[in-house]
Amino acid sequence: xxxxxxxxxxxxxxxxxxxxxxxxxxxMNGEAISKIVKDRMNYLTWMHRQxxxxxxxxxxxxxxxx
Amino acid sequence: MxxxxxxxxxxDPIQKGKPVAKTxxxxxxxxxxxRHKFCREWCPDYxxxxxxxYSSYGMHTSLLALSRGQAKLEEMGNEFIHxxxxxxxxxxxxxxxxxxxxxxxxxxxxxxxxxxxxxxxxQGIKYDGIEEVEKxxxxxxxxxxxxxxxxxxxxxxxxxxxxxxxxxxVDYYNAFQTREVPIAAAKILKAAGAAPAILDHxxxxxxxxxxxxxxxxxxxxxxxxxxLKAAGAxKVILVNPHEYSYFVKEYPHYLGTLPFEVVYITDYVNxxxxxxxxxxxxxFNKKVTYHDPCSLNKLCGNYQAPREIIAALPGVHADIExxxxxxxxxxxxxxxxxxxxxxxxxxYKISTERMERANDVGAEVLIVACPHCKxxxxxxxxKSGINIEPVHILEIVAECMGIEV
Numbered sequence: 001x002x003x004x005x006x007x008x009x010x011x012x013x014x015x016x017x018x019x020x021x022x023x024x025x026x027x028m029n030g031e032a033i034s035k036i037v038k039d040r041m042n043y044l045t046w047m048h049r050q051x052x053x054x055x056x057x058x059x060x061x062x063x064x065x066x
Numbered sequence: 067m068x069x070x071x072x073x074x075x076x077x078d079p080i081q082k083g084k085p086v087a088k089t090x091x092x093x094x095x096x097x098x099x100x101r102h103k104f105c106r107e108w109c110p111d112y113x114x115x116x117x118x119x120y121s122s123y124g125m126h127t128s129l130l131a132l133s134r135g136q137a138k139l140e141e142m143g144n145e146f147i148h149x150x151x152x153x154x155x156x157x158x159x160x161x162x163x164x165x166x167x168x169x170x171x172x173x174x175x176x177x178x179x180x181x182x183x184x185x186x187x188x189q190g191i192k193y194d195g196i197e198e199v200e201k202x203x204x205x206x207x208x209x210x211x212x213x214x215x216x217x218x219x220x221x222x223x224x225x226x227x228x229x230x231x232x233x234x235x236v237d238y239y240n241a242f243q244t245r246e247v248p249i250a251a252a253k254i255l256k257a258a259g260a261a262p263a264i265l266d267h268x269x270x271x272x273x274x275x276x277x278x279x280x281x282x283x284x285x286x287x288x289x290x291x292x293x294l295k296a297a298g299a300x301k302v303i304l305v306n307p308h309e310y311s312y313f314v315k316e317y318p319h320y321l322g323t324l325p326f327e328v329v330y331i332t333d334y335v336n337x338x339x340x341x342x343x344x345x346x347x348x349x350f351n352k353k354v355t356y357h358d359p360c361s362l363n364k365l366c367g368n369y370q371a372p373r374e375i376i377a378a379l380p381g382v383h384a385d386i387e388x389x390x391x392x393x394x395x396x397x398x399x400x401x402x403x404x405x406x407x408x409x410x411x412x413x414y415k416i417s418t419e420r421m422e423r424a425n426d427v428g429a430e431v432l433i434v435a436c437p438h439c440k441x442x443x444x445x446x447x448x449k450s451g452i453n454i455e456p457v458h459i460l461e462i463v464a465e466c467m468g469i470e471v
Contacts, residue, residue: 005168011167012168013167013168013169013170014168014169014170016170019169019170019171022092023092023093023096023169023171024089024171025169025170025171026071026072026073026074026170026171026172026174027070027071027072027073027074027319028070028071028166028170028172029068029069029070029071031067031068031069031070032069032070032071033167033170035069035366035367036162036163036166036167036172037167038367039157039163039367040163040164040167042389042390043158043163043390046388046390046391
């Protein structure tokens with residue numbers, strides 16, 4: 001994980017020099033970046049909606065009140 | 067809108083007996099090293115066939131093997147045809163979804179598949195069913211060589227101008243196979259007081275050609291842009307989501323920023339509804355659901371307008387699944403149609419699966435926004451006997467406006 005990041009148009013990006021040796025950055029414009037962000041949020045929101053009714057409490061009410 | 071996300075090194079062809087570039091090897095390793103397999107679980111082809119070789123993971127792994135001298139290109143004829151180019155795998159890959167925007171590096175399986183199909187074809191390594199693909203390309207080339215009157219015969223009697231600020235681009239598939247779609251679009255727009263211009267001679271840009279000969283496809287794309295410029299287009303409306311994805315992603319990639327705005331027909335019609343220019347006079351009293359075209363939902367992130375249009379239709383009873391769950395669906399045709407031609411049985415299985423999901427919500431009508439989906443589902447309905455009618459969203463809008471298509 002990179003220690004430092006840069007911020008462009010309210011969006012965080014790894015320092016580009018770190019992406020030269022092993023894997024190179026690809027051509028990606030603002031709309032492509034926004035699409036990834038939007039898809040991620042849609043996916044996570046959907047995931048939470050799917051799983052929420054199955055989530056178990058870590059503690060029961062009685063255990064919490066102890 | 068232009069979505070630019072591509073890797074320049076994909077332009078270097080992979081050839082028989084030549085070493086694969088290190089950049090390509092590393093790129094494939096980035097998917098091979100990922101064990102999440104998110105790409106696999108929702109891949110319509112994997113779900114139908116359960117063969118991991120043809121998942122995004124499998125295809126990248128095969129290329130990695132090639133780059134390390136553990137496989138031969140000649141053995142890979144059928145490796146890349148088992149892809150619908152729907153984009154689910156690259157969308158859901160953690161390399162894209164959870165780090166793509168941060169690292170500016172993502173999985174680009176659709177580009178890879180198109181590139182590999184072209185590279186294999188250029189070296190005479192053919193896949194099963196290639197004859198059908200070649201036949202389609204030849205058919206489209208004949209349309210291209212034909213008279214203008216043939217290409218615009220669908221618009222006969224509609225009296226559409228040939229120049230204007232707003233031009234509707236009608237591809238050959240719509241012009242010849244599903245002409246009710248552009249006819250409905252033109253009639254709706256005319257009734258709303260926004261009659262679009264059309265091109266006398268749109269060029270060949272079918273997906274099968276993009277999969278086999280990039281130069282020939284680009285030649286068609288350039289001719290389209292020139293013709294649209296000459297027609298005075300400031301806004302271009304697309305009625306085929308496959309073409310829309312090309313205008314939004316491929317045209318700007320190869321030809322630079324386009325000198326006009328690109329809009330999909332559902333977005334345009336939705337705006338006209340919101341502005342009160344489209345008025346509904348009839349109800350559509352049926353239970354419906356909606357199928358997101360892969361090229362619109364997954365490749366371009368465009369899913370809102372059709373839902374808003376359906377919500378605005380009077381009398382309709384809609385039960386529509388979330389666009390995210392629809393990442394796992396495909397009508398079975400695929401974005402380039404090569405899949406359906408090469409693998410008709412798997413295509414039918416995928417399509418049947420989708421229609422059964424529509425059946426599960428009790429739909430009488432499966433609304434689509436893509437002419438290819440409509441054609442595929444109509445074939446599946448006939449073969450399977452699943453009693454759901456696939457109807458294009460524009461046909462329903464026209465019906466509710468009291469327009470006969």
